[in-house]
Amino acid sequence: MNYSAHYDARKRTPEHAISLIQNDDVILVAGRPGALLGALDQAKGRFDGLRLFSVFGLDCDAGAGLCSPEAAGHVLVSSAILSKHEENAWLSGSIDQAPVHLSAVDEFISDTCRPTVLFVHCPPPDDEGYFYPGIDSGGVFTAVQQNARIMVQVNPNMPLIYSDTRFHVTKADVICESAEPVPGNATADEADEAGKAIAGFVAELIPDGATIQLGAGLLPELVGKALLGHKDLGIHTDYFNGAMIDLIKKGAVNNSKKAVLPGVSVGSYFNVPAAELKFLEKNPEIVSRMLSWACRSSVISQNDKVRAVNEGIAVDFRAQASTCNLGMSFTGGVGGAFDFFRGAQRCNDGLSFIVMKSTAVGKDGAKTSRILPAMPDGSLVSIPRSDMMYVVTEYGAVNVRDLTIKERVRSLIGLAHPDFRDWLSDEAAKNGYS
Amino acid sequence: MNFQDMYNAKKRSPEEAVSLIKNGDKVFTGGSPNALLKAMFDLKDTYQNVRLYSQFGMLGASGDAMYQPEMTGHMSFTCTTLPLSSVMNSWPNANLDQISLSFSDLERLIEVVLKPDVVLMSGCPMDDEGFISLGSNHGCNRAAVDVGAKVLIQIDSNMYNATTDYYRVHISEVEALCEFDNPIPAGMPARPLDERDKLIATFIAERVANGSTIQLGAGGVSNAMGNYLTEHKDLGIHAETLMSSLYQLIESGVVNNSKKPLMRGISVAGFNAGGTELMKLSHNNPKIMFKKLAWVNHPDVVSQIPNMVSINACLAADLRGQVCSESLGMGNTGGIGGQLDFVEGARRAPSGQSFLAMHSSVVTRKGDNLSKITMGLPSGSVATSPANDVMNIVTEYGVAEIWCKSAKERAKSMIRIAHPDFRDELTFNAKKHGLL
Numbered sequence: 023m024n025y026s027a028h029y030d031a032r033k034r035t036p037e038h039a040i041s042l043i044q045n046d047d048v049i050l051v052a053g054r055p056g057a058l059l060g061a062l063d064q065a066k067g068r069f070d071g072l073r074l075f076s077v078f079g080l081d082c083d084a085g086a087g088l089c090s091p092e093a094a095g096h097v098l099v100s101s102a103i104l105s106k107h108e109e110n111a112w113l114s115g116s117i118d119q120a121p122v123h124l125s126a127v128d129e130f131i132s133d134t135c136r137p138t139v140l141f142v143h144c145p146p147p148d149d150e151g152y153f154y155p156g157i158d159s160g161g162v163f164t165a166v167q168q169n170a171r172i173m174v175q176v177n178p179n180m181p182l183i184y185s186d187t188r189f190h191v192t193k194a195d196v197i198c199e200s201a202e203p204v205p206g207n208a209t210a211d212e213a214d215e216a217g218k219a220i221a222g223f224v225a226e227l228i229p230d231g232a233t234i235q236l237g238a239g240l241l242p243e244l245v246g247k248a249l250l251g252h253k254d255l256g257i258h259t260d261y262f263n264g265a266m267i268d269l270i271k272k273g274a275v276n277n278s279k280k281a282v283l284p285g286v287s288v289g290s291y292f293n294v295p296a297a298e299l300k301f302l303e304k305n306p307e308i309v310s311r312m313l314s315w316a317c318r319s320s321v322i323s324q325n326d327k328v329r330a331v332n333e334g335i336a337v338d339f340r341a342q343a344s345t346c347n348l349g350m351s352f353t354g355g356v357g358g359a360f361d362f363f364r365g366a367q368r369c370n371d372g373l374s375f376i377v378m379k380s381t382a383v384g385k386d387g388a389k390t391s392r393i394l395p396a397m398p399d400g401s402l403v404s405i406p407r408s409d410m411m412y413v414v415t416e417y418g419a420v421n422v423r424d425l426t427i428k429e430r431v432r433s434l435i436g437l438a439h440p441d442f443r444d445w446l447s448d449e450a451a452k453n454g455y456s
Numbered sequence: 457m458n459f460q461d462m463y464n465a466k467k468r469s470p471e472e473a474v475s476l477i478k479n480g481d482k483v484f485t486g487g488s489p490n491a492l493l494k495a496m497f498d499l500k501d502t503y504q505n506v507r508l509y510s511q512f513g514m515l516g517a518s519g520d521a522m523y524q525p526e527m528t529g530h531m532s533f534t535c536t537t538l539p540l541s542s543v544m545n546s547w548p549n550a551n552l553d554q555i556s557l558s559f560s561d562l563e564r565l566i567e568v569v570l571k572p573d574v575v576l577m578s579g580c581p582m583d584d585e586g587f588i589s590l591g592s593n594h595g596c597n598r599a600a601v602d603v604g605a606k607v608l609i610q611i612d613s614n615m616y617n618a619t620t621d622y623y624r625v626h627i628s629e630v631e632a633l634c635e636f637d638n639p640i641p642a643g644m645p646a647r648p649l650d651e652r653d654k655l656i657a658t659f660i661a662e663r664v665a666n667g668s669t670i671q672l673g674a675g676g677v678s679n680a681m682g683n684y685l686t687e688h689k690d691l692g693i694h695a696e697t698l699m700s701s702l703y704q705l706i707e708s709g710v711v712n713n714s715k716k717p718l719m720r721g722i723s724v725a726g727f728n729a730g731g732t733e734l735m736k737l738s739h740n741n742p743k744i745m746f747k748k749l750a751w752v753n754h755p756d757v758v759s760q761i762p763n764m765v766s767i768n769a770c771l772a773a774d775l776r777g778q779v780c781s782e783s784l785g786m787g788n789t790g791g792i793g794g795q796l797d798f799v800e801g802a803r804r805a806p807s808g809q810s811f812l813a814m815h816s817s818v819v820t821r822k823g824d825n826l827s828k829i830t831m832g833l834p835s836g837s838v839a840t841s842p843a844n845d846v847m848n849i850v851t852e853y854g855v856a857e858i859w860c861k862s863a864k865e866r867a868k869s870m871i872r873i874a875h876p877d878f879r880d881e882l883t884f885n886a887k888k889h890g891l892l
Contacts, residue, residue, distance in 0.1 A: 113890040119863040134860045350889045400832015403839035408558045424569040426553040454548020
């Protein structure tokens with residue numbers, strides 16, 4: 023039997039696929055397969071505590087249903103990075119989170135999550151009958167290794183991205199076809215003045231020949247767009263954004279100086295505009311690698327001049343940064359930020375950056391400073407003070423790594439919005455930091 | 457000129473030696489060059505803006521001198537680790553500042569950033585080849601020598617040497633030396649073991665397999681650990697610091713380093729904080745080797761050791777699994793040291809484990825019992841070990857195995873090891889914030 027006979031023999035409707043799921047299954051979801059998740063959402067009332075885990079969250083319409091109050095108790099949804107649906111449903115009691123670095127997420131999947139079923143969103147198989155995991159390979163390799171039953175949603179709109187993770191159609195238990203739009207496709211909004219200033223400061227500190235990582239969010243993407251005039255850049259990242267495609271197309275990225283996979287851009291999670299998905303298709307210069315390898319600091323640090331850029335939400339006087347949770351909230355996740363900070367710190371001539379606007383606007387419209395004397399009780403420190411390097415706002419960029427704590431406080435106050443500097447200076451004096 | 461002639465030619469009084477320090481100089485110091493430090497503090501009025509740096513904060517007479525208001529303008533002092541005790545209320549102080557880094561990064565700071573002009577150190581009597589051992593309590597001074605700092609050294613005949621490929625200077629590298637014997641240190645007073653420490657040590661020891669390589673940090677649990685590993689076999693040592701409780705394990709042969717792939721057969725450490733007994737044991741001992749911290753503490757090195765077990769003390773932890781081992785709230789004590797180096801290294805090592813240990817509660821001076829496990833770390837606290845790196849948190853009520861556990865599972869196991877008086881409140885708060 024050739025592979026297409028296998029393919030046809032395993033083709034099922036999404037509803038049929040879901041009918042094969044038992045209540046005690048654990049499903050690893052990669053690539054937000056809308057048809058499979060939608061069918062599961064329809065059938066959710068049948069379950070009583072079915073567990074779903076995804077690395078990057080269920081940020082799609084079906085995800086909204088699976089995190090809704092109606093789903094609470096029926097399905098338990100967990101991820102390493104919470105999407106807006108998990109965040110909104112956090113208090114429902116049916117949402118959980120895996121507090122692990124992306125470098126350790128495969129270990130979490132194999133040792134703790136132990137998926138029995140894999141939902142994966144793939145392009146049609148290649149000529150030899152291999153499926154590749156599409157824009158999100160998070161955990162797929164590990165789930166396949168664990169002999170999870172593989173349910174593939176095949177989508178002709180999904181690009182085939184070369185990967186260390188592939189599996190043959192003969193390993194797929196169920197194949198569902200669905201030509202839905204590929205999820206994500208976020209593109210950076212127009213930059214405001216603050217965003218432009220931040221991107222400018224960071225771009226000046228990124229030399230030709232650097233290897234870049236840009237975390238999720240608008241500001242890292244703006245940094246990417248500010249590098250179009252650079253030369254010989256390399257990409258080794260967890261999160262692969264649209265700006266990176268611009269850099270490759272413009273020739274700013276050629277990966278010629280990288281020690282690890284020279285000539286090839288490395289990512290794990292691709293979030294690019296819909297029009298650019300085709301650029302990823304069988305592109306020999308772009309590869310999707312498993313997170314436990316791509317985010318391992320000892321792999322990252324083999325490249326020279328690593329520049330890791332991640333968005334923060336607050337930095338305190340000690341130069342501890344939070345990238346996701348102020349107070350006892352549960353939103354987002356640390357992701358690969360600290361992994362890449364470590365890699366950048368340990369490589370030859372590396373730098374890492376926490377980028378953020380100096381102020382945030384609360385729900386009540388009030389402006390608050392992101393530079394704080396202290397973060398509120400319970401805030402999550404994503405980057406500890408021992409490992410912080412550059413903090414960047416629209417008022418400048420300071421490398422705090424080798425500064426004393428009094429120098430750190432002074433320079434951080436200089437990065438704060440002018441409206442808050444007097445208050446911050448008073449707090450510094452009051453606590454013996456000036 | 458032979459080495460002894462060189463030695464004689466460089467001999468000075470402590471006052472003469474420190475007169476080589478110029479205004480504006482950056483002076484690194486560590487170990488116990490007490491005569492040189494005293495001479496320097498006595499001459500403080502002759503100095504302007506001399507910047508003193510050290511790995512650890514100053515205690516005793518040096519500390520008393522350094523933090524006086526009269527010192528302002530003459531000398532300032534920056535260290536990476538303040539004493540954790542309230543004995544020395546040094547912070548805040550106009551003359552004192554701190555650089556917060558992991559010890560794996562300390563020599564880089566000295567070599568690349570500080571580039572000291574002068575280093576004040578203590579050493580053993582010179583050997584026949586002209587080398588002066590800096591002993592096992594060396595204060596990381598060697599890095600300053602490597603970047604050309606003027607070496608002012610106090611030769612102390614009471615000092616014990618140590619086997620090392622790094623912590624020594626040659627007489628040809630010395631600018632000036634003085635001979636002065638510090639009183640023989642009494643060794644760390646053996647604090648009576650607390651019942652809670654014994655319980656914690658029991659819990660950890662149960663989880664240490666034969667053939668493991670251990671790192672012990674400072675604190676009561678570390679002191680207790682030695683008594684609970686005596687029945688183990690084939691342990692190895694790869695540690696930033698040699699702590700006193702390791703003495704009995706080395707002496708009794710429980711530690712033989714036979715299973716450790718890095719430096720097999722040899723106990724490896726950065727420096728000695730185990731007091732006189734361990735210094736004596738290290739003297740001329742080829743089985744105990746002191747190596748550069750940038751290597752010993754590097755997580756990429758630690759992670760090469762299968763069954764690496766890191767055991768450190770902490771002050772507080774929250775239900776996210778964040779651990780504070782230094783300053784709780786806005787105050788400033790302690791420092792990062794090598795905790796995160798080993799917490800990360802052990803986590804990445806094959807079958808590695810890290811344990812962060814504390815009593816579940818503390819009684820304040822006012823007599824209130826406070827939980828050290830809280831919903832969230834108090835505002836301003838240092839998260840020494842971030843939530844995503846922590847594997848096990850231990851109190852006298854058990855071990856919270858939080859590595860690779862979900863946020864909710866973490867919260868549950870943290871509440872289980874909290875003091876019973878606080879479990880209801882923690883449970884209530886955890887529910888309120890969606891953690892249960």
